Amino acid sequence: MLFNSFIFLAFLAAVVPATAALRHPRARALFLLFASYAFYAYWDWRFITLLVLASVVDYAIGRKLGATQDAGIRRRLLLLSCLSNLGMLVFFKYFNFFAEGAQAAAASVGWHVESWQLRIALPLGISFYTFRTLSYIIDVYRRRLMPTDSLVDYALFVSFFPMLVAGPIERAGNLLPQFANLKSPSREQIREGMALIALGYFKKVLIGDAAGRVVDSVFGQPELYRSPELLAALLLFTIQIYADFAGYSNIARGIAKLVGVDLMKNFEQPYLSRSFSEFWRRWHISLSRWIWDYLFAPLISAVLRMISRLQLPTVEQEMRLAYPLAVITTMLLCGLWHGAGYTFLVWGGMHGLFLAFERLVVYRGRPIPMQRRIRGFTGRLRFVAGIITTQALVVLGWLFFRAESLDQARYILRQFVHWQGSELTGRFAFMVLVYALVILLLDLVEYRTKSETYLLRLRPAVAAGICTATMFVVCLYLATTKPLPFVYFQF
Template sequence: MFFNSFIFFIFLAIVLPVFYLLRGQRQKASWLLIASYVFYSYWDWRFCSLLLISTVVDFFVGRALHAADDETRRKRLLWVSCAVNLGILAVFKYFNFFAASIQETAASMGMNVDFLHLNIILPVGISFYTFQTMSYTIDIYRRKLEPTHSFIDFALFVSFFPQLVAGPIERARNLLPEIARLGKPTRTQVSEGLALLTVGFFKKVLIGDACGRIVDHIFGQPELYKSPELLAGLILFSIQIYADFSGYSNIARGLAKLLGIELMKNFEQPYLSANITEFWRRWHISLSSWLRDYLYISLGGNRRGNGRTYINLLTTMLLGGLWHGAAWTFVVWGGLHGLYLAVHKMVIGDRKVADRLAYTGPASAVKWVGGVIGTNLIVLLTWLFFRAADFDQAWYFLDQFAHWQGSELSGRFLGIVLSFGGMMVFLDCLEYFTRSHVWVLKLRPAAAAGICTAVMIVVLLFMATVEPMPFVYFQF
């Protein structure tokens, strides 16, 4: 079920009133659990079983981990959790990818291993909920978290519908306590939730989907388009993926607030970052912090010298790339980001990276703008590998950029890119300089209501007449 579909509004029209009418945490949690499984089964009910397997295994492993004192037994238990979750991922997401890679390698050596293929589809959101539930057992293993004794609470933690299929990837220590005290949302939560929903739908439907229509055509048949059009397609994709994913995150956070639950922020105006390190503190925060806490630090982080730090950064980002999708293009995407991060780390050494513009005069602003443009340019290059169907297509784009061929539609495409880009920059600046995702609430209530109402009218009109596009990150 897409958030940007009317069936989801009908779903909400049932879930929310019942949730408000129910009394008591246990009833509310049970209701949300049912709703979450209905939400997931709308896509394909069979894959609810995977969700349930992850839930059951990690619930009992968590309890056993907490009870065990013997370090060997604790390690074995953690391996069970990791093996089950990563095993599900390996089979459903990566098996065919690695099998195809083996086939290609074998074929190059004259061997035939064509039997290696599973006819399976990728369960929606599998990468998100497996990482989320793994954080639970890892945190208990590290003795940073006490296990919950409520199976319903834990099952809801794994399957909570607002963030089930595309995050934010929540930590058990944040979300479980929120679930344990489920009650009525406060007035502030309701108003913030509605504001987040409005901004989220605007970003997703009117920016993300509208960009996506053009992007899909250009990446679908790039040979039909000339250099400026291909460049526009790439820039529009960088706008689409941000609007789509941050819009989704806003909707998820807004929905959670309407249920009285606070989810973490997933984006903090990443395209206003002045360097790549800052970018990764602002982009997909729940994943980057997950990779930092459970992978980068486990590899040794920056505690084993510079050389090892660079290797750890590269390894973490390569695996982060692979997390996104089972294709070598995603690995290159992650590898490029790892390389950027390692080079940046090499350049700055032990100096701290500023987390936002510190204005000390015009020179600082110019330097900041230069940093932002430079960061966006190197990030833009990585998006090519992220979006391209394969390396041939990515090279085709690069070749067309190198052998520039003008287009009679350059002006039109420039106008489109500036319009979408301008709107995203406008929204990001509002967030950046007010330091709030719900900046609209800083206005008088009637004005805020007027803006939100108008935006939702346009969003609904657009939704009603245009085929809904799935969230880009649903495929991961």
């Protein structure tokens, strides 16, 4: 069930009031759990079993972890959870990728191996709920979180429908206490929820989907388009992926608020970042934090432990060696998390390299500041230059992220080098300009007001008028065009 479909709006219109009508918090949680399963089953009911299995196994492992102090048993339980979660993910998402790689490797040394491709669909949202369950078990293992007693709460944490298929990758520490005492939404939550939903639909449908139609057409058959059109499509994809995912996150947070749950923020004006590390603190925040906590931090510790054997004179020198190794490995895995394909590996590798270069060369090993202190003309100039340089490289990265294969990415890059003009350059440029200005305007307002619900600073009647108009136009658009799925659904 896509958020940008009428059937979902009908589902929402039934679930939100029904949840509010239930008086007991446990009844609410149970009802939301069934609603979440219904939401998931609408796509393919067979994969419900995976969701239930992941919930039950990790709930049981969490309980065991909470009950035992034996370090050996605890390690084995952690391993068991990692194996079951990652095993499921690897099987469904990466089996074909690795099998294909192995086959190609065998072929390169002259061995003929039969194809081992599996004909299975990727369960929707598997990457997201696997990371959620892993974070729960690791937190319990690290004794940062008490395991929950309630299977319903835990199952709801895994499958809560607003965030089930594309995040945010919430932490149990934030959600489980809310599910344990699921209150009716406050008036403030309802207002914020409505504003977030309207803003989210505007971004998703009227920016993301609309730009996505051009992007899909051009990337679907790039050989039909000329250099300016290909560049416009790449820039439009840059806008699409942000509007699509940030819009989805807004809608998810808005819906959660309507049932009394607060989800974390997932985006904070990423395209206004002046460095890569700032970009990753503002882009897909829930994933960045997950990767930082559960992948990068343990990895860099391990690398530092190994490097310490080299007995380098200073810690700084050890860090200079450890950081690029850890960050590039982390970003390669982050790329692979996004999709089982070489294009995603290249994208992740590029980001890893940029992060390492930035830390070691541009900032000479110093921590990269998040705070923006812009003083004087030179400061402003440096600020703008930082944004432009970072975003130009981000756009380059998106080429590999969007391209259907490395060959296609290479073809498009070649078209940029051997520039061939088009009679439609002006039309495409204007299209990009309009989308870019609108998304920039929304980000600037958000940045200035430090709030995503800035509409609520207006008089209630004015905010209601704007939201109503937006939803009316969104509905008209949805009625006349086939909805595009969220870009991140495939991950």
